[in-house]
Amino acid sequence: MSEWQSPIAPGISWYQATVGERPTYPAMDGSKVADVAIVGGGFTGLQAAFHLARRGVSVVLLEGARLGDGASGRNGGQMGTGQRAWPEELEQKIGFERSKALFDMAEQAKRYLLDFASEHQIDMDYTPGQMNVAHKPGYERDYRANAEIAAKRYGYPHLSFMDREETAERTGSRHYYCGVRDTGTGHIHPLKLLVGLARAAQSAGAHIHEMTKVTAIRRGDGKTLLDTARGTVSADRVLIATNGYIEKLEPVTAGHIMPIGSFIAATEPLDGHPSVLPGGEAVADSRFVVRYFRKSRDNRLLFGGREVYSSSSPEDTANFIRRQIIETYPALKDIRITHAWGGYVGITMPRQPFVREVMPGVTSIGGYSGHGVMLSNFSGKLYADRLTGTANALGDLEALDVPSFPGGANLRKPLLFLALTWYALRDRV
Numbered sequence: 001m002s003e004w005q006s007p008i009a010p011g012i013s014w015y016q017a018t019v020g021e022r023p024t025y026p027a028m029d030g031s032k033v034a035d036v037a038i039v040g041g042g043f044t045g046l047q048a049a050f051h052l053a054r055r056g057v058s059v060v061l062l063e064g065a066r067l068g069d070g071a072s073g074r075n076g077g078q079m080g081t082g083q084r085a086w087p088e089e090l091e092q093k094i095g096f097e098r099s100k101a102l103f104d105m106a107e108q109a110k111r112y113l114l115d116f117a118s119e120h121q122i123d124m125d126y127t128p129g130q131m132n133v134a135h136k137p138g139y140e141r142d143y144r145a146n147a148e149i150a151a152k153r154y155g156y157p158h159l160s161f162m163d164r165e166e167t168a169e170r171t172g173s174r175h176y177y178c179g180v181r182d183t184g185t186g187h188i189h190p191l192k193l194l195v196g197l198a199r200a201a202q203s204a205g206a207h208i209h210e211m212t213k214v215t216a217i218r219r220g221d222g223k224t225l226l227d228t229a230r231g232t233v234s235a236d237r238v239l240i241a242t243n244g245y246i247e248k249l250e251p252v253t254a255g256h257i258m259p260i261g262s263f264i265a266a267t268e269p270l271d272g273h274p275s276v277l278p279g280g281e282a283v284a285d286s287r288f289v290v291r292y293f294r295k296s297r298d299n300r301l302l303f304g305g306r307e308v309y310s311s312s313s314p315e316d317t318a319n320f321i322r323r324q325i326i327e328t329y330p331a332l333k334d335i336r337i338t339h340a341w342g343g344y345v346g347i348t349m350p351r352q353p354f355v356r357e358v359m360p361g362v363t364s365i366g367g368y369s370g371h372g373v374m375l376s377n378f379s380g381k382l383y384a385d386r387l388t389g390t391a392n393a394l395g396d397l398e399a400l401d402v403p404s405f406p407g408g409a410n411l412r413k414p415l416l417f418l419a420l421t422w423y424a425l426r427d428r429v
Ligand SMILES: Cc1cc2nc3c(=O)[nH]c(=O)nc-3n(C[C@H](O)[C@H](O)[C@H](O)COP(=O)(O)OP(=O)(O)OC[C@H]3O[C@@H](n4cnc5c(N)ncnc54)[C@H](O)[C@@H]3O)c2cc1C
Pocket: 008, 039, 040, 041, 042, 043, 044, 045, 062, 063, 064, 065, 066, 067, 068, 069, 070, 071, 072, 073, 074, 075, 076, 077, 078, 079, 080, 212, 213, 214, 215, 241, 242, 243, 244, 245, 246, 247, 249, 262, 263, 264, 292, 304, 342, 343, 344, 345, 346, 365, 366, 368, 369, 370, 371, 372, 373, 374, 376
């Protein structure tokens, strides 16, 4: 199974090649009844399934491909800190108190994820350290302020400003002008986490079905009905956890969450290049079309980026990413690329998570905008907390009241393509 090709995203990932055993789950065969039905088997859906099942709620989870074939099993693995936007940016929009509450929630999400992995003995290759770096001059003041504000106003003392020299030393590249180093977070092998999480959800009693695509969501007999080619699930509550893979299943979600392709390449092990990321941190840069990279546990460079908004072949991806690697690390000009793959990030207009009741009893959660490794896991848990009446922290995300893309589900793609192409051009000047 190390050659498994996701039917919904291009390329076989290095994660797939190194995850070890990846159990399969049977397709649904015949109709079912459940308290809660979940559409989508990534981090959001599986965490919700785990927590609900553990609390005695009957749960059916339907995944159209295999668990993790969407973004969750194929991403850059960077946990980050806070929300996608820096807290000082969020503060401008929603005020200090709410910004602080969202920052604190992200810290809880981080802690939760590490504790979850430890409790379930999931070795997800956690490696500490992350750096945000500036690809243009003129950001020094903002980056310095970012570290200071985090410490003074957000109670987060783990950020430190790096000048150009330190940035060059810690990245092993002279491509960047300055940066902020975060010693309070890290990066993981996302598919190892996904596989462990799926096991935990099944052991807790969740009924999980792969290769079972939901083709329609409708109301009937006071329940919500999920149609598939092999039967219907009837449930009191439904969670839509399809993120960037929603397609046309449900129009409100599709109008708010836009899929954007993101692509990663893995090199052969970097023997003979000890100056590349000597401290093992992950890096994300300041481009609008972010470049993100880190070393794997077996010393490869996993480099993500690329600025083309339609999917294409793994060979194409490898060639594009190779150019970006060489721009950053000229000494790697002869390095071999062994794996190249992509996936869809679900983004929203303000780059904030989308949480909404889209039909009676049907909640949609996603749109983490490239910052979902911690937040999707935690949001799945928060959904279960809300349903079982233990807490309603999900309300803080819901209150963000994310607007839809102009043009709704049909026109949003061409409009966004134009906007993103413009921003990608701006990254170059
Ligand atoms: C290349 C890439 C790099 C990324 N890097 C980072 C990173 O470094 N840090 C970070 O924080 N975030 C990153 N992200 C984002 C992060 O991976 C996501 O935010 C997170 O995994 C979302 O999880 P999810 O469960 O909501 O969605 P997904 O994991 O995308 O899962 C959605 C699932 O729904 C299923 N589905 C869709 N429609 C149906 C249907 N009709 N019936 C049944 N099933 C259906 C899909 O098959 C899919 O498995 C990256 C994403 C990508 C693609």
